[in-house]
Amino acid sequence: MAPAYKRILLKVSGEALAGDNSFGIEPPFLQAVAKQIADVANSGVEIAIVVGGGNIFRGMAGAADGTDRVTADMMGMLGTMINALALSNAISRQGAKSKPYSAVSMPSVADTFTARDAKLSLEDGFVVVMGGGIGNPFFTTDTASTLRAIELDCDVVLKGTKVDGVYSEDPMKNPNATRYETVSYDEVIGKNLRVMDTAAFALARDNAMPIIVYALDDTAGLAGVLAGTTRSTRVGTPL
Template identity: 90%
Template structure:
């Protein structure tokens, strides 16, 4: 059966890469995510990935205390590049070509992102892993995910988190929180359902880019989300 999507943008949070650790990268979880991505790529799906940096930046929080916002955001961008290099390498070890890109110029570390070159790499069968956020302070990697999905002409943004969809409240804090199977962009923004930031949802709404939120540790993994068999929430236009 043909994949439901030809090209996807997968957002992987830094916190998710930490697994059960408070910060850093949990090797076993990294390999499991890489395996899921490689399996999807082998099925014919073109995959771009934006990684966050919270798992790295949390470990630097003490050093960043009192730092101005611009400098702190630049530190966060460096954290995303650590994750991007780690994930790209792990995917390559699964037998799938992968190429890291950086939004900020780091020529000795990774190619600088351009939509033209990243699309060419996708067409050539590479999984592209995008670090550095948007390359600018004051923008989150959630916003970077939506922006890159639009630039790369992806069919959907998949947001991998620690929970299986969008809830009315944090289900970790309130086990009675309401879970949504589908929700509109305007509802997410109006109700301040903060699985992604408002700018990311507004950008998705204005460009009609659907977002699917799912749990990274779902038993069926990425394949389950792509086939529609795993629990998830679809964010899109109102009916």
């Protein structure tokens, strides 16, 4: 059976890559996620990835204390590049072609992102892993993921997090929080359901880009999300 989506944008939060640690990258979890991605890529689905940097930046929080917002955001962008390089390399080790891109020019580290080049890489079978956010301060990697999905003509944004969908409150703090199977863009913005930031949801709404939120450590993995068997929440118009 043909996959439900031909080209997807996967948002991987930095916090998720930390696994059970408070910061940094947990190598076994990184390899497990990379295998999920490689298996799906080798099945013919084109995959673009935007990575966050919370796991790196949290470890630098003391150094950033008192730093102005622009400098702190630049530090965060560099953190996302560490994750992008680690994830791209891990995907290659799992048997799929992968290429890292940076929104901030650093040619000795990664290709500078342009939608044209990234689309060509996707068409050539590479998993495209993007770091550096959008290259500007004051924008989150959630917004970057929605923007890149639109630029790259993706069919859907998949956000892999530590929770299995969108909840009325943080389920880690309130185990009685209500979980949504589906939720509209306006509802998620109006109720301030902050699994992604408001700008990301508004951009998705204005461009009719669906978002699926799921737990990155789900046993069925990315393939389960695409098959519709993994527990998740769909934000936007129903299928």
